[in-house]
């Protein structure tokens with residue numbers, strides 16, 4: 445039986461009907477409203493347009509921020525969706541009370557999708573990092589998604605890498621996210637162009653700095669530009685050092701690395717594996733596979749739906 449998956453993001457709420465094999469049968473999206481009554485309406489509309497009169501096996505909801513997965517209550521959600529704080533997502537969409545409604549943080553939802561149908565299938569211990577504008581993360585330990593005492597566990601992007609590093613949005617400084625993320629890499633590249641350093645980046649982006657993306661840094665590095673290589677290689681070294689620490693703590697069977705920067709493929713994976721390997725081979729005595737996600741889930745809807753399937757698998 446199919447499940448309704450919903451991903452609540454800052455700009456759009458995406459929904460989809462997902463079958464028991466993790467395939468997206470139908471999908472839709474609406475802009476994220478700026479207030480609670482609009483939000484309730486949007487969620488109800490999305491539900492009725494996708495489900496209609498069909499029976500569903502449950503509803504899975506992924507959302508940014510910190511959520512209590514037991515109750516679906518939003519504990520902390522800074523930004524435009526802050527009006528959801530304190531509310532239970534399961535009670536907002538007019539969902540049938542006859543089916544289970546499960547909600548969790550979007551990074552954990554993505555990992556749940558990997559556990560059900562992807563690279564963490566059949567694994568008891570796994571890590572996932574999502575390398576985008578920030579760095580998301582989730583941990584499976586002993587076959588369970590790690591949630592921690594206050595539902596914060598798994599924020600791998602906010603692991604301290606540099607004690608004296610730049611300030612982070614979380615209030616700490618030197619977090620992984622300030623060292624390896626699209627924003628971090630673009631920030632360094634822009635500073636270099638701003639100073640007028642000799643680089644392809646300066647030549648190409650001096651007059652259109654706002655178009656300077658993380659992808660452009662990887663491209664210039666691949667073309668042999670020394671400055672771009674320095675930024676890329678430093679960022680990869682720091683990411684590798686962070687993952688090495690995580691491997692020593694969690695000893696996983698597999699590390700799943702996804703997100704928009706991971707689309708660089710082997711240009712990232714190969715040096716990252718090398719960096720992690722030399723730092724961990726003495727203690728771990730093996731190379732832990734570093735792989736892309738197995739579920740293609742740009743919308744986050746499949747991961748959200750897996751929260752329901754995963755729960756039924758546990759039972």
Ligand SMILES: [Zn+2]
Nearest residue numbers: 602612614619
């Ligand atoms: Zn942080």
